Every structure is written in C-alpha cells, then in structure tokens.
Amino acid sequence: MTIPQPLDRLSAQGIHAVPPYPVLSAHGVSVRLGERHIVRDVDLSLNPNEILAVIGPSGCGKSTFIATLNRMIEHTLPAAEVEGQIKLNGTQILPAMNDATHLRNKIGMVFQRPNPFPFSVQRNMEFALKANGDHDRSGYADKIEEALRLVNLWDRLDGRLNDPATCLSGGEQQRLCIARALLSDPDVILFDEPCSALDPISCTAIEELILRLKERCSVLIVTHNLAQARRIADRCAVFWLREGSGEVIECGTMQQIVDTPKEQITRAYIRGEFC
C-alpha cells in the first residue's frame, strides 16, 4: 500500500508530474450518502496540459465527483463518504491526507456562479495569496498584476484595485475568481459549469481563457454545453445515471466521443435525443 505523503515533501524531492503519469487520477471513486451511491466506481485521469470535459445530464453526480478531487465535498456535502483512490502527481490524496488546504492550493476550483468576496479586488486577491501561505506583501503587487493580466482584467482594473469586486460584471467577476485561483500556481483547475450563469460574450471570454490556461496547468471542466466541450476539450468523459448512481459510461477524445461513440446512450445524448 502506498503511504500518503504531503505534496510539498514530494515536490522538495523533485518528484513532479511527468508522463506517463497523469497529473490527477481517480480509481474506483464512489461517493455514498448513507446507503445511496451518488457516484459509483469512477475511473478517470487527467493528463498534463489537457482539458478534460465532463458531460452528462443534470443530477448524475458530475459536480459531486469533481468536489471529491480537491476534497471540497467535505464542505459541500459533509455527510458524504468517499471511497476509492485519488492521486495528484502520483501522490495519494484519497484516502485523505491531512492537509486539505494545501491540496486546494494545488487543485484550484471555479464554481457555477462567480463568488468574489464582497470586498475590494485587491482584498480578494490578497486573501488568495495569504490562503496559499504567501505572507510576503512586497511581492503581492506583481503577482496580482500577473494573474489579472492572464485573465485579461488588468487593463480594466489597473488603478482601480480598490473598487468593490461585486461591482464588476458577471463575466469579469468569474475571470477575477479564476485569477484568484491562479495565484497559488495550481497544477489542476476544476471548473464546475463556469459559464452557466454568464451571457454568450462573457462565456466566449471564459472559454478563450481556459484554452490559454492549458499552457500552465490541466483543466477539468464540467459542462452541460456540448458545443462548449467540443470547442475547448481534448478529451471527454460522459457521466450517466445507472440505478440511481452516477457512473462514467464512456471516456475518450472529444472527436471520438462526438463522431464514433461506443455507447448507444452517448450517441443519443450527443444527438440531443433525450431532450
């Protein structure tokens, strides 16, 4: 049995994600709420600099599954029991290692609705830096500028960092949340339907941003928008509800899932026959 080790110790030893190891891998992950399985026996892996789309109908456990990957499920669904094995850069993170906060610095997460704190942009960004254990205030300005430039918000916010974050538009708030997540230089960013509350123009900006992020880290995105998955994803995993539990019924390259799906259900779902 692999003994769980803190990620920083492994990093200090120079052990990083190198092919053929996936950055993030889940083996036999199940989520149980009492007797009921919400997610059953999911095997998925995320390669370096890859965008993996997770698609499927509502209520099939997609969001629940991705919340297990950075252990956010402990907050979003505290009564849930998670089984299986999850590895980040070859380090076992499930069964749980102690330090979930450090894990979340390595696996960032962006939610359906933009959730900036009701403070200034500067304070939002500083919160992320401090949560990442960075207390060197002299470096804050450069790091904040870099992150905001990455998400194309710097031109809009230069000189206005003390403005309330909640006064930004929905799309800008979401990009600010992405910038906040980028400050810890994560290996993986999980996006849980990041465009579902946004207009098409903001949505396009987020998609372009996700494509750029691919150069820095790996991305796992849950989406209901098949067209979006086709535009940005390299690979795709299809979740489906079987006997009340969410399962991965098919996983492959985006092209294979769209053009030559192996499963009948996938084909029907892609063609919109369940609508």
Next chain:
Amino acid sequence: MYDQTTTKRMNAADRIVCAAFWAVIGLVLLAYGKVIFDIALQGAHLISWDYLTGTPERSGRAGGVFPIVVNTIVVLAIAVVIALPISLAIALYVTEYLSPGTRLVIIFRSSMLILASVPSISFGLFGATFFAQYLGLGTSLLTGGLTLAVMIIPICAFAFEEVFRLLPVGYRNGAYALGASKARFIFRVMIPACTTEIITVVLLGAGRALAETAALLFTSGYSDRMPESLLDPGRVLSVHIYDLAMNIPGGDRMATASSLLLIALFLLISSAGLYFSNKSRL
C-alpha cells in the same frame, strides 16, 4: 396568457394591497412620530449645555444628568464588551462547527429562544443574586453591565446565527477552494462580510440594554453621583427616567428631557455604528 381584464383586475388588486401596506406604515409612523414629537415638545427646551454637563439636584428635579449619562455608557459598554464576543463565539460554533439539524443545534436554538423571551426582571433577580451577592460585586455598574450582558447574549447569539446562516454559500466555497483554513474563512471573510449585520445586531442588543430598567433596578443601583470605579453603584438613564416619573413628585418634565436624551443617545450610537460598518467593507 392573461387577457386584458385579468391584467386590470391584478393591477387593481396590487394597488389595494400597496395602499393597505402604506396605510399600516403610515399608522405606525404616526404613532411613533407622536411619541417622539410629544417628548421633543416637552423636553427639548430643557436640554442645554448645563443640563448635559451638570449633576442632578433635588433628586433630579433640577440640575443636569452628566453622571447618569456616564453610568449609562459604562453599563452599556460592559454589557456589549462581554456579550459581543460570547454571543459571536456561540453563533460561530453552532454555524461552522456543528452540522445543521443535529440535536445540539436544536437544543441551542430552543434554549436561545427561551432565554431571549425571559422577562428582564428575572435577569435582574438573577444578577442581584449571582453577581451582587454570590460573586460579591454588590450593587454596582459592573453587576448591572454583567446582568445586561447575560440578558442580551441569547438575543445576539440567535441573531448572529441567523446572519451567518444567510451568508451566501459561494463565499464559503470560494474561501475553502482557495485553500483557506476554517479560522481564516471565519475571520477574513465571514465576519468582515457580515460587519454591517453584526453591528446591526449589536445595536439591537444595545438598544434593548439601553432601554432596560427592570434588570438594572436591583443591580446597578440608584446613586446619581459620578462613579469612581466599576464597583460603585450608579443610576442609568432608563432608571433615572423611571425614578423621576414614578417616585419624584414634579419630576415629569425632567423625565421627558431624559427620555429625549436617551433617544438621541441611541440614534447617535446607531448612526456611528452603521457609518463605521459601511466604511470597513473595502
């Protein structure tokens, strides 16, 4: 689709409901306005610099109220300083460390509701027995302040718990997803995000404490001299008003002046609190 008649009927119904609401609001404003107007009419001309800075003479029929205002502020400050951290700690523990719906949470909520509805005279008797006699603090400002703190803790804790539960779930998720610890989330997001609400709750508690007479009759005492320590007895404004109106023949006029001062004091504290809470957001 609604036809035109239905729409017209709905508009008429809306107008009637709206008018009814305005009527109720108008009645309430009228009633409160009359109380404040009467007090202001009878008491405003008595309020002067000498009144604010002088000491009571002839059992309060003449002179000023300076020691009484000081006593009031001291008792209120003790109550708020003790009640605020305790009630915040209770509410934070219940919302952040206990799972919703568990037996402990249900017991907490019921207890707070029951305690919040206990008559203030009972808290006064408790304060006189426990703080004054058992702890030996005697009839003093400290005993009065502690008694008021015990009285407003359930009110504040219950209200704080509601405030924290209504915090958008996105803030919590956002903070934890960034790798924040529970303590960082509580002290850097939750409490700052709820500053206005926290101050509003404190003001409600302080308002209740400021207006309190029954709990202080047995605990803080009647002395109208300037206090020299927290263990000195001291009369607060509400007790002063009660005494002038009920026990001092010819004290009615000064009672209305003190009432006006009490209202002004509360408005001042509320305005200052809300001003600073809005400032502290960014």
